[in-house]
Amino acid sequence: MNVKILDLTRQYEIIREKVEAAVLEQMASGAYIGGKAVTDFESKFAGYVGAKYAIALNSGTDALVIAMKALGIGQDDEIITTPFTFFATAETVAMVGAKPVFVDVCKDTYNIDVTKIEEKITDKTKAILPVHIFGQPADLDAIKEIADKHGLYVIEDACQAVGSAIGDRKIGSIGDAACFSFFPTTNLGAFGDGGMITTNDEKIATICRAYREHGGAQNGAKARFYLDGVKDELADNTSNDPLYNPYKYYNYLIAYNSRLDAIQARVLDIKLDYLDGFNARRTEIASFYEKELGGIDGVVTPQVRQGVTPVWHQYAICVKEKDELGRFLASKNIGSAAFYPVPLHLQKAFDYLGYKEGDLPVAEELTKETVCLPIFPELTSEELDYIVEGIKEFYRR
Numbered sequence: 001m002n003v004k005i006l007d008l009t010r011q012y013e014i015i016r017e018k019v020e021a022a023v024l025e026q027m028a029s030g031a032y033i034g035g036k037a038v039t040d041f042e043s044k045f046a047g048y049v050g051a052k053y054a055i056a057l058n059s060g061t062d063a064l065v066i067a068m069k070a071l072g073i074g075q076d077d078e079i080i081t082t083p084f085t086f087f088a089t090a091e092t093v094a095m096v097g098a099k100p101v102f103v104d105v106c107k108d109t110y111n112i113d114v115t116k117i118e119e120k121i122t123d124k125t126k127a128i129l130p131v132h133i134f135g136q137p138a139d140l141d142a143i144k145e146i147a148d149k150h151g152l153y154v155i156e157d158a159c160q161a162v163g164s165a166i167g168d169r170k171i172g173s174i175g176d177a178a179c180f181s182f183f184p185t186t187n188l189g190a191f192g193d194g195g196m197i198t199t200n201d202e203k204i205a206t207i208c209r210a211y212r213e214h215g216g217a218q219n220g221a222k223a224r225f226y227l228d229g230v231k232d233e234l235a236d237n238t239s240n241d242p243l244y245n246p247y248k249y250y251n252y253l254i255a256y257n258s259r260l261d262a263i264q265a266r267v268l269d270i271k272l273d274y275l276d277g278f279n280a281r282r283t284e285i286a287s288f289y290e291k292e293l294g295g296i297d298g299v300v301t302p303q304v305r306q307g308v309t310p311v312w313h314q315y316a317i318c319v320k321e322k323d324e325l326g327r328f329l330a331s332k333n334i335g336s337a338a339f340y341p342v343p344l345h346l347q348k349a350f351d352y353l354g355y356k357e358g359d360l361p362v363a364e365e366l367t368k369e370t371v372c373l374p375i376f377p378e379l380t381s382e383e384l385d386y387i388v389e390g391i392k393e394f395y396r397r
């Protein structure tokens, strides 16, 4: 048997008929950028997460950059975040000119340790940027309480967490802005790059829309008013002719081109209908792993915080013999992955921040011990049996 860490071709077969029809229709329509395909998907996504506004973009990385720009974050600001995440979380903080300030994580959930946030707040701190890592929501209630007390924004890196929830509130409806990725390997993956910001704040939404598209036209004019208080008559002009909108060429901000393609919006719109089903299957697989692996001496399985619904973007176990286990599984043709081998505070790119080994011990330990197992929804029970048998065999030796 050969079990890959992730096989996207299987999901393609499930959705093939609908997606191929939609993509062909979109190609024949002549509308490739923006338009109804994108606004329909934005509305559907906003409805799904329970946010008032959704702004489709071309990646999760851009979502983080644009959310921070929209909140006025820039030079000399400090943003508190986690070192146990994908590089883009903190890279984007640096890209907007701000300084990432890392806070250690909890060993059992891999999420930012909220008890250690306040000691890192200074008069330069502008926002807290938690990551719902591996699909498990961070402790947003505690984070929001701290943020409110100190007058900070909460920007969520929800790139791995579409569909997850705290109680009955979906991730994407709680912070000032939440950033999603539609990278193909995420739970809601496009056929290429894609991203989304959700927010309940009309001003933030408008500024994000302006940053998405060269700071031009009415969104640009409104954004300038919101950011600088400078009113322009175009802010009240509603001309929105998609083919010939002269106002498109009036620009108000130095911004980006970060639009989601119409074809990707059609694909994602269809896949969103399947998301809850796919996430439910991931949950089933996680329960199976917990049942089979939870009792093995030497294997620490992931713990779910009370009251949250994770979406199991990854299933990460902690073992002392990380490399040996990975190699053993590979010898049995079982895919696994080491997310993440280097905590962000020790990444070479962040040398200039001056962190050293030992500064954030829990994150450092996790990077040495984490092995992620296959958890995509289309895994068969035979494959799952084969995976757990492989791990059991390793620990029997």
Ligand SMILES: Cc1ncc(COP(=O)(O)O)c(C=O)c1O
Residues within 6 Å of the ligand: 059, 060, 061, 062, 085, 086, 088, 089, 131, 157, 159, 160, 180, 181, 182, 183, 193, 194, 195
């Ligand atoms: C936690 C996290 N943040 C940000 C990103 C960046 O998203 P994208 O690849 O869509 O730019 C990712 C992508 O994997 C991620 O996992």
